[in-house]
Amino acid sequence: MPQEQHTLPLEALVAGLVERGLPTRMLGASVPAEALHAAVRRSGPAVVVLWSHCRSTADAALAGRVAETGFGPRGARTAPLVLLAGPGWPAHRTPPPAVRPSGLREALYAISRLYRHSATRP
Numbered sequence: 001m002p003q004e005q006h007t008l009p010l011e012a013l014v015a016g017l018v019e020r021g022l023p024t025r026m027l028g029a030s031v032p033a034e035a036l037h038a039a040v041r042r043s044g045p046a047v048v049v050l051w052s053h054c055r056s057t058a059d060a061a062l063a064g065r066v067a068e069t070g071f072g073p074r075g076a077r078t079a080p081l082v083l084l085a086g087p088g089w090p091a092h093r094t095p096p097p098a099v100r101p102s103g104l105r106e107a108l109y110a111i112s113r114l115y116r117h118s119a120t121r122p
Contacts, residue, residue: 001062001088002036005029006053009086009104013049016108022115033062037069040080044071047111048080052088060095067097081114083107 007029017024027039040048048066052058063082070077082098085107094100101107 001031001050001052001057001059002033003030004052004057004088006051006086010049010051012104013085013107016104017111020108020112022111033059033065036062037065040066040069041071044078045080046078046114047083049083049085049107049111052084052086054088055090056088058084058086058088058090060093063098064095067095081110083110 007026010026014024014026025043025045027036031039050063050066063084066080067082068079070079072078084094084098084100089100091100099110101110
């Protein structure tokens, strides 16, 4: 998230994904909103994890824009699953279609399940 400096939780998530053999790309701390949106639009990730350590860095409008970012040719566009991670996101107001995992284990499970599901599609 823009203005977010805490990356250690994301590093732990990346380590868990690598351990499971899943593809990852971490953009780092304090990614500007337009750069984040452009990266999602260009790379077409299956999942985007948005970390917010405090409420001042949680931006529901940006999370919604990321969740609506399509990738691929018209008629076959997909949008990423957005995981809102960290204590900055209000637990009782998760904007759909985003998902708010309760911790590292749940985030790893959600991402792993998504990749298993897409691997079994024809």
